[in-house]
Amino acid sequence: xxxxxxxxxxxxxxxxxxxxxxxxxxxxxxxxxxxxxxxxxxxxxxxxxxxxxxxxxxxxxxxxxxxxxxxxxxxxxxxxxxxxxxxxxxxxxxxxxxxxxxxxxxxxxxxxxxxxxxxxxxxxxxxxxxxxxxxxxxxxxxxxxxxxxxxxxxxxxxxxxxxxxxxxxxxxxxxxxxxxxxxxxxxxxxxxxxxxxxxxxxxxxxxxxxxxxxxxxxxxxxxxxxxxxxxxxxxxxxxxxxxxxxxxxxxxxxxxxxxxxxxxxxxxxxxxxxx
Amino acid sequence: xxxxxxxxxxxxxxxxxxxxxxxxxxxxxxxxxxxxxxxxxxxxxxxxxxxxxxxxxxxxxxxxxxxxxxxxxxxxxxxxxxxxxxxxxxxxxxxxxxxxxxxxxxxxxxxxxxxxxxxxxxxxxxxxxxxxxxxxxxxxxxxxxxxxxxxxxxxxxxxxxxxxxxxxxxxxxxxxxxxxxxxxxxxxxxxxxxxxxxxxxxxxxxxxxxxxxxxxxxxxxxxxxxxxxxxxxxxxxxxxxxxxxxxxxxxxxxxxxxxxxxxxxxxxxxxxxxxxxxxxxxxxxxxxxxxxxxxxxxxxxxxxxxxxxxxxxxxxxxxxxxxxxxxxxxxxxxxxxxxxxxxxxxxxxxxxxxxxxxxxxxxxxxxxxxxxxxxxxxxxxxxxxxxxxxxxxxxxxxxxxxxxxxxxxxxxxxxxxxxxxxxxxxxxxxxxxxxx
Numbered sequence: 001x002x003x004x005x006x007x008x009x010x011x012x013x014x015x016x017x018x019x020x021x022x023x024x025x026x027x028x029x030x031x032x033x034x035x036x037x038x039x040x041x042x043x044x045x046x047x048x049x050x051x052x053x054x055x056x057x058x059x060x061x062x063x064x065x066x067x068x069x070x071x072x073x074x075x076x077x078x079x080x081x082x083x084x085x086x087x088x089x090x091x092x093x094x095x096x097x098x099x100x101x102x103x104x105x106x107x108x109x110x111x112x113x114x115x116x117x118x119x120x121x122x123x124x125x126x127x128x129x130x131x132x133x134x135x136x137x138x139x140x141x142x143x144x145x146x147x148x149x150x151x152x153x154x155x156x157x158x159x160x161x162x163x164x165x166x167x168x169x170x171x172x173x174x175x176x177x178x179x180x181x182x183x184x185x186x187x188x189x190x191x192x193x194x195x196x197x198x199x200x201x202x203x204x205x206x207x208x209x210x211x212x213x214x215x216x217x218x219x220x221x222x223x224x225x226x227x228x229x230x231x232x233x234x235x236x237x238x239x240x241x242x243x244x245x246x247x248x249x250x251x252x253x254x255x256x257x258x259x260x261x262x263x264x265x266x267x268x269x270x271x272x273x274x275x
Numbered sequence: 276x277x278x279x280x281x282x283x284x285x286x287x288x289x290x291x292x293x294x295x296x297x298x299x300x301x302x303x304x305x306x307x308x309x310x311x312x313x314x315x316x317x318x319x320x321x322x323x324x325x326x327x328x329x330x331x332x333x334x335x336x337x338x339x340x341x342x343x344x345x346x347x348x349x350x351x352x353x354x355x356x357x358x359x360x361x362x363x364x365x366x367x368x369x370x371x372x373x374x375x376x377x378x379x380x381x382x383x384x385x386x387x388x389x390x391x392x393x394x395x396x397x398x399x400x401x402x403x404x405x406x407x408x409x410x411x412x413x414x415x416x417x418x419x420x421x422x423x424x425x426x427x428x429x430x431x432x433x434x435x436x437x438x439x440x441x442x443x444x445x446x447x448x449x450x451x452x453x454x455x456x457x458x459x460x461x462x463x464x465x466x467x468x469x470x471x472x473x474x475x476x477x478x479x480x481x482x483x484x485x486x487x488x489x490x491x492x493x494x495x496x497x498x499x500x501x502x503x504x505x506x507x508x509x510x511x512x513x514x515x516x517x518x519x520x521x522x523x524x525x526x527x528x529x530x531x532x533x534x535x536x537x538x539x540x541x542x543x544x545x546x547x548x549x550x551x552x553x554x555x556x557x558x559x560x561x562x563x564x565x566x567x568x569x570x571x572x573x574x575x576x577x578x579x580x581x582x583x584x585x586x587x588x589x590x591x592x593x594x595x596x597x598x599x600x601x602x603x604x605x606x607x608x609x610x611x612x613x614x615x616x617x618x619x620x621x622x623x624x625x626x627x628x629x630x631x632x633x634x635x636x637x638x639x640x641x642x643x644x645x646x647x648x649x650x651x652x653x654x655x656x657x658x659x660x661x662x663x664x665x666x667x668x669x670x671x672x673x674x675x676x677x678x679x680x681x682x683x684x685x686x687x688x689x690x691x692x693x694x695x696x697x698x699x700x701x702x703x704x705x706x707x708x709x710x711x
Contacts (some may be wrong), residue, residue, distance in 0.1 A: 055615055113613065115611060116611045116612075119633075119634065120697050120702060121692045121694055121697050121698055123701070125701050125704075125705065126698070126700075126701045127699060128367075129366055129367075129700060129704055130367070130369035130608070130609070130611065131362070131363070131366040131368065131611050132367075132368045132611070133611055137367065137368045139361075145514075208359075
């Protein structure tokens with residue numbers, strides 16, 4: 001009988017001693033955690049895209065508490081998340097417009113011809129270093145660095161060579177804007193349907209030689225719209241989104257553009273119909 | 276006697292026989308020449324003439340655009356047509372000056388008479404700078420900058436590079452065969468500037484006749500000695516050549532003078548002689564047009580001549596055109612557009628026809644480490660390749676990708692046909708871009 005009682009008693013005592021030591025040390029050496037970090041982390045999207053500059057959502061949450069990142073720093077969460085974080089942090093936040101990424105090139109296989117075969121590393125960065133294999137030195141390289149980079153898998157390669165943005169999935173994090181070696185992505189307001197899908201600064205003659213839908217730089221769109229909504233940057237028109245009140249000027253430009261470089265997002269593959 | 280060579284490297288078929296026996300010949304001028312403003316390492320030159328200005332051969336048309344930059348000179352008599360975007364032989368488009376050649380005016384450039392012996396070192400370096408001289412072996416590094424050695428560094432070995440280890444190319448070989456005396460006069464000028472202990476003229480065992488020819492001229496210059504190295508690629512690379520001849524290594528991230536050595540190409544030595552003695556700016560160079568062309572030749576070409584014009588002059592492509600390469604097959608850059616112009620660093624144009632162009636599929640890496648064996652700078656190409664594939668440029672930098680000399684050995688030996696060198700070029704470029 002005693003051969004059972006003694007071990008139980010000894011082990012029981014030991015358990016009590018260690019247990020009380022653990023309780024004591026847990027109280028004594030407690031690390032103060034800011035509760036706000038946990039709260040912020042819970043409201044973040046949690047896809048660790050890195051678009052805010054932090055390696056992941058937890059780091060971003062810590063950064064917000066330490067004043068390293070702004071409360072509206074999360075590009076994916078947008079206004080909704082920014083408001084929630086502002087509430088947790090007890091500050092006000094400016095309203096930010098919801099945006100969507102668009103591809104600034106229309107030069108697919110039938111529109112912009114390739115002038116050379118390429119064999120080598122299958123990334124746009126590598127091909128761009130050689131100058132690309134299309135006639136247009138501003139156009140899409142068609143090797144899909146953006147497709148691989150998009151954290152929400154919102155970019156897909158189309159069957160004619162150009163990638164397209166699935167607007168339902170796009171969170172406007174801006175990773176594609178930074179990834180594309182030719183800078184062919186832009187974030188535009190979701191409320192706007194029409195934009196200029198070209199980045200070519202070439203003169204009209206060169207554009208016509210290499211692409212049937214490239215911007216020829218005629219500056220007609222800049223001339224027919226008022227209030228400097230569209231200005232010319234060399235041979236390329238630039239839309240000032242913040243000056244735009246409604247989409248009327250862009251409707252006009254779309255209608256008049258001789259090379260059909262203005263396009264509707266809703267008519268592109270991947271775009272939301274009736275947006 | 277110890278075998279003079281370096282670690283790693285590959286043994287290639289020379290294929291120099293195609294153009295070896297063709298003497299350097301001047302060509303008829305093309306209709307237009309295109310001079311990219313960025314022909315050298317460093318900042319681009321700045322144009323100093325106006326549109327529709329008449330230009331003469333050897334006239335300065337662009338000044339140096341910064342500390343590390345050289346001026347540009349007109350290679351022809353003609354009319355300046357302004358700048359435009361034009362294909363650059365090193366890839367992409369760049370701003371180039373377009374000159375319409377006037378076929379009526381044929382007067383050559385005006386020679387200047389100079390008393391070379393009375394010039395000071397600084398004056399010589401200044402003349403070299405004003406004549407726009409850059410390294411002619413391919414890298415196009417401004418020579419005046421290279422000649423300004425920090426005062427605390429002592430040059431023990433001056434090495435004149437006549438190795439020309441790239442297959443096919445014969446421009447340096449022809450220079451050594453035809454202009455050996457002038458090359459030695461150029462070397463004498465470099466020697467006066469640097470005051471080295473020893474002078475070596477290096478060449479490879481597949482160019483014995485050039486070595487013999489140089490040895491004959493060498494007889495009147497007791498300070499120089501000719502070394503014939505066993506043929507191996509990339510022996511002509513600066514660091515490998517220093518290692519082969521002196522046994523000293525250039526430290527990582529260091530320059531040749533850190534190892535007490537200075538390397539200059541034979542073509543540059545000749546250009547220095549012509550610049551210092553007669554004031555001839557660098558506006559023409561020897562270009563080998565070889566490969567699948569009817570008459571592989573060595574041409575004396577004005578800078579800015581389009582490649583397609585030169586291919587035409589060499590008799591056109593044999594078979595269906597496959598690839599046009601600026602430089603040799605190992606380090607050269609395949610051209611997207613055949614109208615790219617000759618620049619100061621173009622050593623040759625290699626044309627491959629459709630059958631010669633490699634078209635195999637890329638297989639998986641089997642970790643055979645062939646690339647590790649041949650890497651002349653002791654990198655681990657297979658490991659770095661994987662790191663770069665994951666876009667981890669920081670780790671690639673730690674693994675030494677910036678020391679890569681882009682010799683192309685790893686891609687050449689890879690049994691899976693993986694384009695390793697291209698990946699490293701991308702990585703180097705990305706790392707430089709992120710530093711800015």
